Amino acid sequence: MIFEYTDKVADLLARVEAFMDEHVYPNEQTYYDFVHDPANQWQEWPGMEALKDKARAEGLWNLFLPHDYGEFSPGLTNLEYAPLAEAMGRVPFASQVFNCSAPDTGNMEVLAKYGSPEQQDRWLRPLLDGTIRSAYVMTEPQVASSDATNLELSITPDGDDYVLNGRKWWISNAMHPRCKIWIVMGKTDFNAPRHAQHSQILVEPDTPGITIVRHLTVFGSHNSPGGECELRFENVRVPKENMILGPGRGFEIAQGRLGPGRIHHCMRSIGQAQRALEIMARRADSRVAFGKKLADQSSIRQDVAKSFCEVEMARLLTLKAADAMDRHGNKVAKDLIAAIKVVAPQMAQTVCDRAIQVHGGMGVSGDTPIASFFTLNRFVRIADGPDEVHMSQLGKQKIAEYVSANQR
Incomplete structure (x- = not known):
């Protein structure tokens, strides 16, 4: 296995991260202040279209669409897109800036793969252009x-x-x-x-x-x-x-839609967990309690270490699932897809919980993004199927597989 990104992915990732640094992080608080103001309910943040125009002008647009979707695809595999989704996921609204946000991504995949030419002209093209949702x-x-x-x-x-x-x-x-x-x-x-x-x-x-x-x-x-x-x-x-x-093709469409979307969800969760870990480490290094830095407390170091291990494991598992989808298709990769859907949001919720604890009262406030990451990942554990459904199907599949295998 080669764990380094290709030159193409490394270049795109650097460009996405640079765009995030210049345009997204500086607007993060402004965005959340606007959308949480009751006077602005059901209104788009006024700065969104300008950021979308900038992202499109820089070629950072519709990166999510898998490589086998013909004229509509930017040519990335699921594995290539995964680290880009993680980078975008560090700020939940950022995916929309790059026209890579759910549920539009899944719906565009459905129309690109299954839509008639007329449906594609009427609905897919405006979605790809980012003019509708x-x-x-x-x-x-x-x-x-x-x-x-x-x-x-x-x-x-x-x-x-x-x-x-x-x-x-x-x-x-x-x-x-x-x-x-x-x-x-x-x-x-x-x-x-x-x-x-x-x-x-x-x-x-x-x-x-x-x-x-x-x-x-x-x-x-x-x-x-x-x-x-x-x-x-x-x-x-x-x-x-x-x-x-x-008529009668609904389940076929649903199964084709969900595989890539779960990769996207999981990589965004990993991005939020990674950012929460980084914020937690900085807080531990700057906060003093009982005469010494939190970073010098053994329990805090253990929380940081465990969080690092868990983020890395979830990331590698998700990348493996993305690679299996690219090589073998959603059906063959369904065990890994189910596994990441259980592992990634649970991991992100756990890491965010530790980060909240390190911040004390500040952790449950809006002064950091950690509390919103925590609640978002609790929600994701139900979205696209609850943990229990994925574990039940995964357990059934693995029991049948191991029972039928040669005993050693």
């Missing part, structure tokens, strides 16, 4: 959506349209002022085989029959300007040409 509408309040076969929003053919009826919640980005298209998952055939019942269809947010029932808070925050919300669909008519790939 999107949402992925899957989770439902009345069923355990961690098992996606439970989803029961109906998508019923009627003439030239499909008619949608049902409820959804925890829909990230739906409140964003630039959100112009949703990918909605529901059932087109309740009697088909289990994994052939569902479909995914493109729905415009202003389509008649859609109601925003309520805004949902995450640890007390509305997460403006994107936010999460609960939706109701009542006889929502959508043209049949908005169906992606075809």
Whole structure:
């Protein structure tokens, strides 16, 4: 194994880090002050478009899109993109600056891989240009959506349209002022085989029959300007040409979407954990308690050491998963993808918890980004499937694999 980045990746990483130093970190507090002001709820931070223009002008744009997506791809593999995602993840809003933020990334991958030419022209190109944003509408309040076969929003053919009826919640980005298209998952055939019942269809947010029932808070925050919300669909008519790939192909699309997205989530989590570790070390070196620096306390040194070990292990595991995806595809790499989805956000939450403790009362305030990293990674342990689902499937897979292997 070669652990050094290629010249191409090293150059891109240096450019991303330089951009972060010059444009993102200096605006971090200004951004969070704006989006947490109730007067600005559901408004985009005014400086966002200018930063996006700068990133695009420097060629730091749409770096996430895997190399096998034809004309739309910048030509990076998942492994090559991973360290760039980590660098961006150190400031959660930074991914949007480079047009690499969820859920847009996953939705662009869906449209690039499965969309019709007409769907790509109408929705993918504006998303790639960063002029609009999107949402992925899957989770439902009345069923355990961690098992996606439970989803029961109906998508019923009627003439030239499909008619949608049902409820959804925890829909990230739906409140964003630039959100112009949703990918909605529901059932087109309740009697088909289990994994052939569902479909995914493109729905415009202003389509008649859609109601925003309520805004949902995450640890007390509305997460403006994107936010999460609960939706109701009542006889929502959508043209049949908005169906992606075809009826009954929803699970196929979902599986193609989730693999790369989990790499992105995990590398951003690792970026936040790495930054929390660095902030913790600086705090330990500068703070004196009971007559000596915190850095001279054995327990603090152990926390720093354990955190370093855990960040490094999670990073290497995630890079291995990215490489396996590039070499063998999502299906073959599913064990590693499940493992990183469990390991990375748990690790980041643990490292952030130690960093909070080293900071005392300051650690739970907004004076550092650590508290927001902690809550964000607690949320990520549920997003894209809770830990328990990934561990259950991973355990089942590994038991079958090891039982069938030759005994030694």
